[in-house]
Amino acid sequence: MTAPILLLSDLHLPNTPSPLRTAFLAFLTGPARQAAAVYILGDLFEYWIGDAEGLREYAPEAAALKALGSSGVTVYFMAGNRDFLVGKKFAAAAGLQLLPDPYRLDLGGIPTLLSHGDLFCTEDRAYQRWRRFSRNRMTQAIYRRLPESWRRYVAGAARGQPEGAARRNKPEAILDVVDADVRAAFAAYAVPRLIHGHTHRPAHHTLQINGHNAERWVLADWRPGNYEYVVIDSNGFQRRNFSATGNAE
Numbered sequence: 001m002t003a004p005i006l007l008l009s010d011l012h013l014p015n016t017p018s019p020l021r022t023a024f025l026a027f028l029t030g031p032a033r034q035a036a037a038v039y040i041l042g043d044l045f046e047y048w049i050g051d052a053e054g055l056r057e058y059a060p061e062a063a064a065l066k067a068l069g070s071s072g073v074t075v076y077f078m079a080g081n082r083d084f085l086v087g088k089k090f091a092a093a094a095g096l097q098l099l100p101d102p103y104r105l106d107l108g109g110i111p112t113l114l115s116h117g118d119l120f121c122t123e124d125r126a127y128q129r130w131r132r133f134s135r136n137r138m139t140q141a142i143y144r145r146l147p148e149s150w151r152r153y154v155a156g157a158a159r160g161q162p163e164g165a166a167r168r169n170k171p172e173a174i175l176d177v178v179d180a181d182v183r184a185a186f187a188a189y190a191v192p193r194l195i196h197g198h199t200h201r202p203a204h205h206t207l208q209i210n211g212h213n214a215e216r217w218v219l220a221d222w223r224p225g226n227y228e229y230v231v232i233d234s235n236g237f238q239r240r241n242f243s244a245t246g247n248a249e
């Protein structure tokens, strides 16, 4: 039997000590070691203001990811809306293979489209405007030159959570995907399967695209006690809830 492929997203690891970070490190030294490859589909980090700060604040994660890669497991990273500024420096230090969004590949014999998922949330006009603006090269070049405190402030404002404000730990409301955009992606990439995160609405949707069956898997976000990843192996697609004590259920 070939080694499984693991997928996960929306861990939202904070830059302060957290059970989420402990669980992720345990995941990297635990179940991830048995995998052929691990795909992280965005929002691994709560926010990212630059690789220099990220490497400092997430040094244990970078080292553990690098060690996993060195053990022979390829780790792929697709940026989410929170950590789209993760760059080549961090990728090199953590041994990550960066993926574009969306990304089409063959997963266990099934042509599959991987995405963070925010691309499909087009009802949220204000967010899509912000997305276009923030992914612009010029915007990013200017942002990178701002002092650290400004970059942190902008990152906080972008999540609707001014640093230090009472709303800090309240997640923003995320609108769900738009059906027409999902269908367009299935058709454009000619895949029967789409896997994404972002919406924090874990589910398995089945639909018909041009008379063919298609499925859309939505990954779960991580919360204390709920550390879910997906396994794709010869048994198909399974969700596993990883316990930080090291017992996979």
Ligand SMILES: [Mn+2]
Pocket (backbone or CB within 6 Å): 042, 043, 080, 081, 082, 116, 118, 197, 198, 199
């Ligand atoms: Mn997201």
